[in-house]
Every structure is written in structure tokens, then in C-alpha cells.
Amino acid sequence: MELKEAxxxxxxxxxxxxxxxxxxxxxxxxxxxxxxxxxxxxxxxxxxxxxxxxFGVAANSKxxxxxxxxxxxxxxxxxxxxxxxxxxxxxxxxxxxxxxTKIAQELQPRFVGGNPPDLIDNSGANSIGWNTILDQLxxxxxxxxxxxxxxxxxxxxxxxxxxxxxxxxxxxxxLNYVMTVYGIWYSSSLFEENGWTVPTSWQDLKAxxxxxxxxxxxxxxxxxxxxxxxxxxxxxxxxIQAGDDVRLPLENLDAKAWSHPAIQGILEILYxxxxxxxxxxGGGGTQFTQAQSQWSLDQEALLYPxxxxxENEMKKTTKDGFKMKGIAELPLDANQTTPKGTMRAExxxxxxxxxxxxxxxxxxxxxxxxxxxxSATAFAKAKLAPTIVxxxxxxxxxxxxxxxxxxxxxxxxxxxxxxxKSFNLYGMNSDQLPIWNSFLGGGMTVAEITxxxxxxxxxxxxxxxxxxxxxx
Amino acid sequence: MxxxxxxxxxxxxxxxxxxxxxxxxxxxFLIFVISPFVQALYYAMTNWTGFSPNMDFVGLxxxxxxxxxxxxxxxxxxxxxxxxxxxxxxxxxxxxFASMITVGGPSHGQVRGLRGSSFYRVISFFPYVIPAxxxxxxxxxxxxxxxxxxxxxxxxxxxxxxxxxxxxANTAMGATIFVIVWSMVGFYMIxxxxxxxGIPAETxxxxxxxxxxxxxxxxxxxxxxxxxxxxxxxxxxxxxxxDAFVYMAGLNSTGGPGNSTLVMSQYLFRTAxxxxxxxxxxAMGVVLAVLTLLFAALIIGVFxxxxxKDEGGRA
Numbered sequence: 177m178e179l180k181e182a183x184x185x186x187x188x189x190x191x192x193x194x195x196x197x198x199x200x201x202x203x204x205x206x207x208x209x210x211x212x213x214x215x216x217x218x219x220x221x222x223x224x225x226x227x228x229x230x231f232g233v234a235a236n237s238k239x240x241x242x243x244x245x246x247x248x249x250x251x252x253x254x255x256x257x258x259x260x261x262x263x264x265x266x267x268x269x270x271x272x273x274x275x276x277t278k279i280a281q282e283l284q285p286r287f288v289g290g291n292p293p294d295l296i297d298n299s300g301a302n303s304i305g306w307n308t309i310l311d312q313l314x315x316x317x318x319x320x321x322x323x324x325x326x327x328x329x330x331x332x333x334x335x336x337x338x339x340x341x342x343x344x345x346x347x348x349x350x351l352n353y354v355m356t357v358y359g360i361w362y363s364s365s366l367f368e369e370n371g372w373t374v375p376t377s378w379q380d381l382k383a384x385x386x387x388x389x390x391x392x393x394x395x396x397x398x399x400x401x402x403x404x405x406x407x408x409x410x411x412x413x414x415x416i417q418a419g420d421d422v423r424l425p426l427e428n429l430d431a432k433a434w435s436h437p438a439i440q441g442i443l444e445i446l447y448x449x450x451x452x453x454x455x456x457x458g459g460g461g462t463q464f465t466q467a468q469s470q471w472s473l474d475q476e477a478l479l480y481p482x483x484x485x486x487e488n489e490m491k492k493t494t495k496d497g498f499k500m501k502g503i504a505e506l507p508l509d510a511n512q513t514t515p516k517g518t519m520r521a522e523x524x525x526x527x528x529x530x531x532x533x534x535x536x537x538x539x540x541x542x543x544x545x546x547x548x549x550x551s552a553t554a555f556a557k558a559k560l561a562p563t564i565v566x567x568x569x570x571x572x573x574x575x576x577x578x579x580x581x582x583x584x585x586x587x588x589x590x591x592x593x594x595x596x597k598s599f600n601l602y603g604m605n606s607d608q609l610p611i612w613n614s615f616l617g618g619g620m621t622v623a624e625i626t627x628x629x630x631x632x633x634x635x636x637x638x639x640x641x642x643x644x645x646x647x648x
Numbered sequence: 649m650x651x652x653x654x655x656x657x658x659x660x661x662x663x664x665x666x667x668x669x670x671x672x673x674x675x676x677f678l679i680f681v682i683s684p685f686v687q688a689l690y691y692a693m694t695n696w697t698g699f700s701p702n703m704d705f706v707g708l709x710x711x712x713x714x715x716x717x718x719x720x721x722x723x724x725x726x727x728x729x730x731x732x733x734x735x736x737x738x739x740x741x742x743x744x745f746a747s748m749i750t751v752g753g754p755s756h757g758q759v760r761g762l763r764g765s766s767f768y769r770v771i772s773f774f775p776y777v778i779p780a781x782x783x784x785x786x787x788x789x790x791x792x793x794x795x796x797x798x799x800x801x802x803x804x805x806x807x808x809x810x811x812x813x814x815x816x817a818n819t820a821m822g823a824t825i826f827v828i829v830w831s832m833v834g835f836y837m838i839x840x841x842x843x844x845x846g847i848p849a850e851t852x853x854x855x856x857x858x859x860x861x862x863x864x865x866x867x868x869x870x871x872x873x874x875x876x877x878x879x880x881x882x883x884x885x886x887x888x889x890x891d892a893f894v895y896m897a898g899l900n901s902t903g904g905p906g907n908s909t910l911v912m913s914q915y916l917f918r919t920a921x922x923x924x925x926x927x928x929x930x931a932m933g934v935v936l937a938v939l940t941l942l943f944a945a946l947i948i949g950v951f952x953x954x955x956x957k958d959e960g961g962r963a
Contacts, residue, residue, distance in 0.1 A: 280921045280922075281921060284698055284699060284921075287699040287700070288698070288699065288700070288701055290701065302921055302922075304699060304924070305697075305922065305923060305924035307697075307924065308697040308698060308699045308700070308924030309699045309700070309924075311700075312699070312700060400814075400815060400900070400902055401901060401902055403902075457793075457809075457810065457812070458793030458810050458811070458812040458815060459812070459815065460812050460814075460815025460816070460905050461791060461792055461793055461811075461812025461813055461814040461815025461816070462792050462793055462794075462812065462815070463788065463789075463792065466792065602923070603918075603922040603923035603924070605922075606902065606903070606922060607719065609902040609903070610902060610903055610904065610905060610906050610907050610910075613815065613902070613905050614817070614905055614906055617812075617815060617816075617905070619817070619905070619906075639713075641695050641706075641709075641713075641925065641927075641928070642923075642925075
């Protein structure tokens, strides 16, 4: 019986099924290049471009905004969204503001599917890496060239240098909304009580550490997730000392970037401070806000290096009468090559408009609304932080000494502000954290930290799969 | 002659039976289980950034890069250490507790556990009820320089000088392993108690009449009869230790001092979402999966060897 012999045994059937199971989807995958679909975009159509509607938002269109819900919340965008919805000249648009704390994870499928939101605040620890989405973003020069709701050209109302942090490869694609000042923060009341003077260069820190120790206090302290605040301080200080000579090699991943004498000199002093016991030990095992409250509430340390968000972040755990003030990061010595007052100040909270969004004009219009004087002033008052729009903070800083010192620093710096982009651009922070935790804990020499940080820089430079962006 | 398959008539009944009970589940299995696996294998051979529909095929480059990446190798080593140590300690402690609660009682009368054993049983199960992330955050506070542990040691007269348990490369891994073991012991103790309860009381009494002490009873009577349970526990705990993401993220989200507690899953997450290298991250996932399979195979093999002649038909 031919048929009987050729019949499929149960084992063979299962074996065949298993082979098919392995092969079929594989073939299908290769053929269709897997999940990413592409397509989409341009769904909302465009309206007529007029002076009051510079991007041509279509009447009755919808705007979809996803905002990072961090230190500043999302209510400031909602406020602007209400103003925009009430703007009669647009012919009625509706704005939906969604919050997210994990921008990259939540929006990744929407980018791949070709259906991203119209406006995104790409901020926070889980933001999308810039080099992965650059070519999918609208340039935003036209937003700055347009007039704000009060009728003034927007670029004339902004602080200096605000385009720099959002410009990659010469294209301005991210509008950073909040002005952040990097500095060293202290309690002015504590300094007055003890007759301490505010340091003016790294050379002054040893004496101040001595004075702190005499009072049973430390000069600095740190928390494990924020150990790289000290890297920020060291790098910024070196740039203040020696300018682009330090900055450009670091930004462009030079093989000798970390060996510059200004960085080395500052690291030596910091190492000396650690070895002298002026840095509170144990930071590598302390959660960072807990550590910060040891500075702001218990006043165990005199100084804390951070961005200007620190006042808002520690609002509830700051000692009464603390009178927080900030100074710019310090040059190595009296021979700084940059103009006096040079400091790191950069606009933060980057807002982006994806090209494939349904209503990119709506996203831009919402940005224009946020940059109006009314919205910007409301932000400064509620968050005690200046936006990139000038002249929104009154002389009394709404009662905040830290906000007043920020305004003073920014005024003193004028156009002499700089920013450091490469660490975030290439996602290096989490690799740098363990190194800084070890160094601050006294477990590493200057030579060791230099070679380890340089090794990280070299690794990114040598990695051909990472797209490099030249920073000027 | 009507069409036949393996000597069976292809009636409507038979074909509809196959369609509903074999083809449908098979299709679901293929679409939702197998195809993601295969897709992952494919993505692992591309330079996909995760945020665009475009990618290039790069072959095995990602794997070459992984095995030249010292941080990844360190994370892998940490995982291996975890997979070897965590199950061993957890199972030994769980076995000791389970034995004490079931057969560790008085040596006269019926074979029974220590007094108050039902109370201990409930108590030791508590940690398992708490979600892992809560446990991790709780212990990160306890281990802090000004935390409960240093306070308690201070009260005992041991001055630790505000030692940072999670901030020192020498203690971070040990402290982390302790937390994982602490949270897992209760569950495996209950599992072992159930296994011991399945052993006939007559066997235990016979052993006692023959003069076996408690330790001898455990090694010669209990352990051989619950080998399968121990093996299962070993594999489950090992898989958990090869992942360990939640504990690590809660205790030392940054990877610990000198990356001493960094695990592959953390590094994978970082590579995908912070650095935008989804292709490379997927390759890490594949390595992790292969390692997990190897681990399970190794454990089953070892237990086969120990099992020896009385293994019989059990797997």
C-alpha cells in the first residue's frame, strides 16, 4: 500500500509545524522589514497664513501636545493652551495637553508609527536622545522670526544664547523654554552669621573648608544620582577659566579633552578638598534629594553645585530664613581668559515639533503663545524661574532671593554664556555617575578619574554606530 | 478511497477539531510568542535607533561590540554571580526553616515542628507579599548612611562612622543579595513545607525509630524526596536573579559604585532609551535569553547527575 507508507506520522506533522513556526514569521519579517510602518503626516491641512496666524493653523483643527511632567509640571502649557483656544484670530482650535514622565518610552511607538504629537517637551531622565530624532524635526527659526501676541518680534524679546542648546548640526530644532543658570548655591544668612566670604575662585575653597570644619560642617556634599553635578561644576569652571580651549575638545570628544591643565588644576583642588575631609562622606549611598536636604534643611554643608531648579526642587525642605543665593561657577584662579561674569546658562525644557505630526503649524502656534509676555510672566511668577523671555521678573523676584541672584547673574553675563551639550547628546551621564561617586568618596586619584572619563569619551568617539554632531 | 491521514478518515468532524484545537492555538502562539522572538533576533542584527522606521542590516556586529564592551561584560559577570549565589543562599535558608517548622520539634511523640511554627510560617511569608520595588526602596533607606542599619549598629555600640552600605564597592553587591534573599525566603519556605507535608509520616517515624537524628532525617529522607521542588526553585530563583531589574533599579539605580551592581537588564534599558541604540539593546536581550536557557539546562543537568539511579521517568 503506497498511500499508507507515505502517510504523515504524528511526529513528522509536529516536526513540520515546528519548522514552519520558525521559518514563516522569519520570512515575513524579512520581507516586511518588521514593525515600523512610516507614512502618516500632514493630516490637518493648512489655513491661510496671516500676520495673526503666521504658521497657517487650519481653523477648527486639533493640537496634540505631550509635556514632560517634572519639576515645572504641565499647568504652564495648559495656561497657554487656554489662551490659544481663546485666540479668535485662529478661527477656533482645540488643544489637548497630555502629561508624561517617560517621554522616550511613551512616544517611541508613535515616532516609529509615523504618528508623533504636534508639540513635545522632550525633557527629563527619560527623554529621547537627540541624535536619534534630529532628521525628523521641524526647524523652529520661523517661530523666533514671528511676532508674539503683543506684536513684538519674538527674537528681540529673548535672552542671549537661547538658540545654542537647541541647535544641532546648524539646525535650530528645539526651543528651550526655561532659563537655567548653573551655579553654586548657599545660604546667605548662614554666611552672614559666621562672617564667611563668598569664594571667587577655586583657590579660596580650602580656607572656606577649614572654616566650615571648625564649625562642624562640611564644604560640599553629594547624593548618588547627582554625583555628576560635580562634573558639571568642574567642567564649567574650567571653561570659565580657559574658554573654548577647554570646551571644544570636550564637546567634540577629543582624545586629550580631559587632560587640559584647567580641568586638571581644578580636579587636583577638588581631590585635596576630599582628602582633607571637607566633602561629607557617604554620598554614594545617599539618595540625592535626601542629600540635598542635608544641605538645605540641616545645613551640614555650606555649598551645593546645581542648576537653578534647586530652589523649586527643595522648596518644602529648606530651612526657614535660609535666604538661598547663587554664584556662578568659579574660575581656577585670577587669570581667567574669558570676560568677567562668563557663566553657564542655558535654556532648558526643549520643545520640539516633529515633521510627521498631523498639525505642526498648531504646535508652532502653541509655542508662539507660550513665548508671549503674558504666558512667560505667569510662568516666572508660578515657578520662580525665568523663561527665555527677558524682563518678566520684577526687582523683588516675587520675594525669592535665589531668583533675584539669577537675574543679576544673567544681567552680568550678558552674551557671555555657554553650554555643554555632548554629555547629554550621547547619553553619557549614566556611565559617568559611578566614576564620580567613586571619586567623591575618595576611592580614586586624579589620574584615575581622568583616564576613566577619557576612556568613556574615546569609546563614544570610536563607536562608528553613534552619529556624531560637530559642536561649535 | 476517501482521503486519509495516518489511518484516520478526514471527516468534517476531524478537520474542524484540528482547526479549533490545534491550528487556532498554534496561530496564536506563532503570532504572539514566536514572531516577537524572531523579530528580536532580526532587530539584534540592525542598527535601529528606535525612533525612526529606517534601519540597516549589520549582521553580527552588535554581538561583537557587546563582547568588546567592558561595562557589558561586567554587568554579565554581576548577573552570573547573582544567579549562582542568590538561589543557593535562599534555598539553604528556606530548607532550614521549612525543616524546623515541620520536623524540627521535640524528639518524642509524633514527628512535628517547633512550638509556634505556624506563627513563624506567617511571619516569614510577609516580605513576599510586599512588591519588589517597595522592598528595594525600603532597604535603600535602611542602608543609607544615616539610615536604620547604622543607627541599630550604633545602639549596639558598633560605630560605623555613617558607612554607606550601597555606596562602597565592597559591600554594595552583598547588601543587594541580602535584600533579594530576604524577600524570597518566605515563599520558598512555604513551597518546601508543602513538599515535606507530601512525604508520608510513616517514613519519617520509621527513620526516627532507626535512630536518625534531625539532621540525618533532613539529608537522607527529606532532601531526596523533594529534589524536584528544589530543582524548580533553583531555576525560578536563577531566572529571577538573571533579571533582578526591579531590585537593582530601586537599590542602586545608577549601577552602584564602580558599576558593582549593574545588571544586564539595567544596561539594556539604558542603551535603548538613553542612548537610542535599540539594535544593540536587543542584542543584549538575546544574550540574556541565551544565558537564561543555558542556566536552566545546566541546573537540570546537574540535578540529573545528583538524581542518579532513582530518577525514573521524572524530568
